[in-house]
Amino acid sequence: MSTHARLSPSSSDRWINCPASPAVAAQYPADSSVYADEGTAAHTLAAWCLEGEKDAVAFLGRLIEVPARDSGQARSFEVDLEMAGYVQEYLDRTRQWAGFDGANLFVENRLPIDSITGEEDARGTADAVLVVPRGGSNDIVIRDLKYGRGVPVAARENTQLLIYAAAALEAMQVAFDFDDGTVVRMEIDQPRRGHFDSWSIMAADLRERIARISKAAAVARKTPADGKRVAGDWCKFCPAKADCPTRAAYVAETVTGSAGFEAITAGPLPAPDHSKLGWYLSRVQAIRDWCSAVEEAAHSTLLSGGTVPGYKLVLGRQGDRKWADEKAAETTLISHGASRSAIFTAPKLRSPAQVEKLIPKEARPLLAPLITRSEAQPQVAPESDSRPAYSATDATGFTAADDAA
Secondary structure, three states: OOOOOOOOHHHHHHHHHOOOHHHHHOOOOOOOOHHHHHHHHHHHHHHHHHHHOOOHHHHOOOEEEEOOOOOOOOEEEEOOHHHHHHHHHHHHHHHHHHOOOOOEEEEEEEEEOHHHHOOOOOEEEEEEEEEEEEOOEEEEEEEEEOOOOOOOOOOOOOHHHHHHHHHHHHHOHHHHOOOOOOEEEEEEEEHHHOEEEEEEEEHHHHHHHHHHHHHHHHHHHHOOOOOOOOOOHHHHHOOOOOOOHHHHHHHHHHHHOOOOOHHHHOOOOOOOOOOOHHHHHHHHHHHHHHHHHHHHHHHHHHHOOOOEOOEEEEEOOOOOOEEOOHHHHHHHHHHOOOOHHHHEEOOEEOOHHHHHHHOOHHHHHHHHHHEEOOOOOEEEEEOOOOOOOEEEEEOOEEEEHHHOO
8 A cells, every 4th residue: 555545445344424524534643563564574574485385384483573663563473383374374275275276366465556545646455366267368467465352354246356356356356357257256364273264255346335335435535533433343443533522422322322321330130131131232342442542542641741631640660570491490499498289280380479488598599599570550540549650761661750859
């Protein structure tokens, strides 16, 4: 996708339903979470494998660098057995299609989408596009890898894949002579969820859907940030999700409105009437996502030196103590009188807190170099919290704001 394109295929569900969202999102830095960057790394590995005709294990131990975006930070991910195993599932399913006689595979194909979204020179990158012969014609398969552990994503009526499919048909029309009878198959692989979904439609039906998407794109292009906003499931990855008043109102209405949760917040449901539980459950994730977004936004604001009325940043507790060198710890403990049966919970050495009292007090300092624990991390707390306020001073740590004077 071009750097200035706001109507991306991946956010299409959002801008189709919430016309103001592209203008609103443009006001926020294009940061990326560690989860999104991990997904980028997995996609990179998949592309290496498909282009190099290798399996994922061939890249074990390889570091994949994911560049920083705007105010974010660059991250690197090592290809481990977990990543290799999940990516291999996607590779195997992709290669099943590529193995058909005469099939053509296009990896990480940058497809022009400007005819759909109306944005000049806009492009979207499809993970894998396959053209598969069928009789005397060609069908097309759009495959999408989603590496996250989040909720399962359906292929049916998935607007991201519909846009990729339409763009691929247009870009490859001359080479493969598609027609209205061309079968368009869209597949989503979420290996970490064990979720694999697919949906097929005819090219003629696809074009009808793209016409509706193009109309929605035209509205979204013209809608300013203070224009029409509509909250729903599509808010999940919106950068404004924490402080969007429309989404806050949506959550509030869900909790307190006429069809909301008042029946169960006042006490247990009447014994036989569980008829609304399905409705309640369908809204729980939206409320949970909104709460998480608010907490993350407050933490980020305070960490960057901003203010959140009524709250401050404090230093949380350190992590639990763990052995940095279990073998050396075992030797030290036994040499100072602890029995092997007392210090082990098969097959692992018990924690420092569980075993340090088994040796004389004067010998316990010998264990200190063998123990490690994670550093305390800043966390949001009410201003009434007795812990001193902390503010970020540099990349190495924090300085108590109360001590700065």
